[in-house]
Amino acid sequence: MKTKFPFTRHIACGVLFAGVASAALAHSGATGLVKERMVAMSAMGDAIKSVAPMMSGDAAFDADAVRAAAGVIQDHAGDTMTALFPEDDANEASYVKDAIWQDWDQFSDLAQQLKLYGEGLEQAAANGLAAAGGADSSAMMGTSDMMGAAPDTADMMGGSAMMGGSAAEPILSVDALAAMPADEVFAKVSDTCSACHTKFRKEAR
Numbered sequence: 001m002k003t004k005f006p007f008t009r010h011i012a013c014g015v016l017f018a019g020v021a022s023a024a025l026a027h028s029g030a031t032g033l034v035k036e037r038m039v040a041m042s043a044m045g046d047a048i049k050s051v052a053p054m055m056s057g058d059a060a061f062d063a064d065a066v067r068a069a070a071g072v073i074q075d076h077a078g079d080t081m082t083a084l085f086p087e088d089d090a091n092e093a094s095y096v097k098d099a100i101w102q103d104w105d106q107f108s109d110l111a112q113q114l115k116l117y118g119e120g121l122e123q124a125a126a127n128g129l130a131a132a133g134g135a136d137s138s139a140m141m142g143t144s145d146m147m148g149a150a151p152d153t154a155d156m157m158g159g160s161a162m163m164g165g166s167a168a169e170p171i172l173s174v175d176a177l178a179a180m181p182a183d184e185v186f187a188k189v190s191d192t193c194s195a196c197h198t199k200f201r202k203e204a205r
Contacts, residue, residue, distance in 0.1 A: 004123050006131065021109050029173055033086070034086060036084055037081075037084035037085065037096075038095070040076040040080070040081065040084060041076075041090060043072055043075075043076055044072060044073050044076050044077070044193070045193075046072075047068075047069035047070075047073055048069065048071035048073075048189065048190065048193065050065065050069055051065055051066050051069045051186070052186075052190075054066065054129075055129070055182070055183040055186045055187075057129070058129065058182075061128055061129055061132070061182075063125040063126055063128070063182075063184030064125075065122065065180065066122075066125035066182055066186075067122050067125045069120035069121075070119070070121040070125065071118075071122060073114065073115070073117075073118035073121070073189060074115055074118035074119055074122070077111055077112075077114035077115035077118055078111055078112050078114070079111075081111040081114070081115075082107070082108050082111050085100055085101070085107070095201055095202045096200055096201060096202065097199075097200050097201065097202055099199060099200055100200045103199075106199070107196070107200055110192055110195060110196045111133035111196075113171060113188075113192050114189065114192045114193070114196075116171065116174060116177070116193060117185060117188045117189045118189065119174045119177070120172070120174050120176075120177025120178055120180070120185045120188075121177070121185045121186055121189060123174065123177065124177055124178055124179075124180050124181065124184075124185045126181045127179075127180065127181050127182055128181065129181055129182060129183045130181035130184055131183075132181075142150060
């Protein structure tokens with residue numbers, strides 16, 4: 001009987017959106033700053049896809065490969081990501097919506113969350129997968145010691161702000177993420193990518 005991995009749906013969703021970045025780059029003909037950011041998004045998409053089979057239990061878990069993928073995410077997230085979207089950007093030959101500049105705070109928050117989760121994933125790689133008994137369950141779920149309150153579903157899944165909601169939810173620290181199983185942190189990475197793409201990316205034609 002195959003082991004059940006509880007975060008497979010979130011992982012699959014993130015991989016779906018991540019894969020779009022690579023396809024868009026291949027067909028865009030973009031140049032300059034637009035190409036730079038498409039290359040960055042494609043690199044993160046490839047990193048996510050490279051370890052997704054491990055996280056869903058379809059491939060052997062390789063902590064070093066997870067750390068490498070997490071490093072790519074860190075390299076392209078946070079301030080590095082937002083710097084690729086200057087306010088005066090003409091947005092030509094691009095797959096991004098003007099909503100990025102209209103709701104800059106949310107876009108910036110998602111970019112910073114992605115970097116944070118990348119850092120957490122790098123450290124959580126040593127913990128393995130939840131289904132394999134990785135890490136401690138109290139650390140996994142966000143205890144009151146870490147969050148200052150009892151956990152709820154929004155906290156566990158990254159918060160409504162990350163998923164496109166309006167309410168700001170507490171974000172786990174790197175230390176808290178480092179105590180979680182790798183697949184749970186990876187699910188947060190995937191959810192963040194999905195939230196960003198859903199709101200700020202145009203559909204590829």
